[in-house]
Amino acid sequence: MTFVNIQENYSLRHLISFKTGGEARFFVEIESLEQLIEIKKKAVQQELPFFLLGRGTNVVVSDKGFNGYVAHLARSFSDLSIEETILKAKAGTPLSRIARYSVQESLKGIHLLTGVPGTLGGAVYMNAGAYGQEISQTIVEVKSLNEEGQIICRTAAECEFSYRHSIFQENKECIFEVTLQLEEGEQEVLEKEMKAAIQKRIESQPLNYPSAGSVFKKPAEGSAWALIEEAGLKGTSIGGASVSSKHANFIVNKNNASAQDIYDLSNLVIETVLKKSGVKLEREIIFLGDF
Ligand SMILES: Cc1cc2nc3c(=O)[nH]c(=O)nc-3n(C[C@H](O)[C@H](O)[C@H](O)COP(=O)(O)OP(=O)(O)OC[C@H]3O[C@@H](n4cnc5c(N)ncnc54)[C@H](O)[C@@H]3O)c2cc1C
Known part of the structure; x- marks a missing residue:
């Protein structure tokens, strides 16, 4: 059995971008896949719900708390590597770090997502997007852990992406690694476009107050x-x-x-x-x- 440090009645406020809300009955900082499997098993045994938290930039937790297990991917789930135009990263890596790194490597495809403040895992789950780019446009493969503790590898088509939707919203799998296919680009141009996108955010969004970004999805009838x-x-x-x-x-x-x-x-x-x-x-x- 793997050792897992479970904390009880743990306030999540500091992990939620809205800086409010209640406690998790059980909270775990996940260091390895084995721990993730272990904790999901515990939740099933105790008939309690399980929730995987990224950077908490799209979540509000009830003031009454969450009567279940909340798991958070630790630093060991934050890493990335690039080989030619293929970028591979762990799910806990901040999306903005990945986007900035892609620009440093003169790679195009996600540079306009720099200002999206979540993790890569959260971005895939939500199919995050901004200024015409969506994470789904670059996905080659997503590795996740299913309810039975098995590792699943999905192609982009198998992730069933659509606007702010992926299959992970239905199947409760935990994403732990993502591979992206980027394109060669000109660093100077990418840098300029990235900075312009950040500037646009600063000018149009209330970044001086805690929030979770856009509250509502774009309806078919307009914005x-x-x-x-x-x-x-x-x-x-x-x-x-x-x-x-x-x-x-x-x-x-x-x-x-x-x-x-x-x-x-x-x-x-x-x-x-x-x-x-x-x-x-x-x-x-x-x-x-x-x-
Ligand atoms: C100021 C601001 C600006 C924003 N701008 C944008 C924007 O331009 N475009 C946009 O799309 N969004 C935007 N967002 C919303 C948010 O940043 C994104 O939805 C982001 O992708 C969420 O990532 P996260 O790691 O914070 O996920 P969380 O908020 O922690 O979780 C969101 C959901 O993803 C699930 N999840 C997280 N990690 C995993 C994983 N590894 N495996 C499976 N499921 C997982 C969680 O269980 C939860 O259901 C903005 C938010 C803020 C605060």
């Missing part, structure tokens, strides 16, 4: 931010959570917001937009636990 703005919701607050006055698709933690404030405000936005424009917005952010 979420425009619908929220048209519904007059910019600046609307519940408790310490506010619809950003800089970017209407962001909810920000302006003043010690609770997780419930964020959830309730997202509900208010859905209801108001539906009434005003007939469009039902769908949340992109994951709300973990009871709300």
Whole structure:
């Protein structure tokens, strides 16, 4: 049996970009695949839910906590290597680190994703994208661990990617390694485009407040931010959570917001937009636990 250091009633606040929310009943920093298998087994035996946390940049944990196991990939799951145009990285590696490294190596394909603040695993799970690039466009292979503790290798087609969706949202597999196919590019051009994308974020996003990025997915009828703005919701607050006055698709933690404030405000936005424009917005952010 592998030794696993399980911490009880562990506050997740510092691991969540919104900087709020409750505790995990059990929390584990995962150092190896063996530990991951072990902890998933424990959760099944105790009939408790299991949640793999990346950098927590797309998650809100209930103020009442999460009655289950939360696992977090430790530093041993953060590493990358490049051979010609093939980039291989472990799932806990920050996406921005990978994107910057690809530019240093004059490789094109993910350089506009530099400002997405999560891990590679989280990016594959969410099929993260920005400024016309999506992580799915570069995937060659994703290695994951399934519910039975078996290693699965999937091609991009087998990941069933679509807008902010991958098969991992349904199958509960834990991604641990990803291989990307990039293209040769001109370093100077890539660097310039990367910097422009970062600048655009600074100008358009409320990065001075804790948030989880865009709260709602882009609906078929247009952009979420425009619908929220048209519904007059910019600046609307519940408790310490506010619809950003800089970017209407962001909810920000302006003043010690609770997780419930964020959830309730997202509900208010859905209801108001539906009434005003007939469009039902769908949340992109994951709300973990009871709300
Ligand atoms: C300021 C800001 C800007 C943002 N901009 C963008 C943007 O431009 N585009 C965009 O797409 N997103 C954006 N996001 C949202 C977020 O950064 C992405 O969704 C990111 O990919 C989430 O990665 P994470 O590691 O933080 O995942 P988490 O938030 O920790 O988890 C998200 C989901 O992924 C799952 N997950 C995480 N790691 C793994 C793994 N190894 N295996 C299986 N499942 C896993 C979790 O269980 C959870 O269900 C932004 C967020 C912020 C705060």
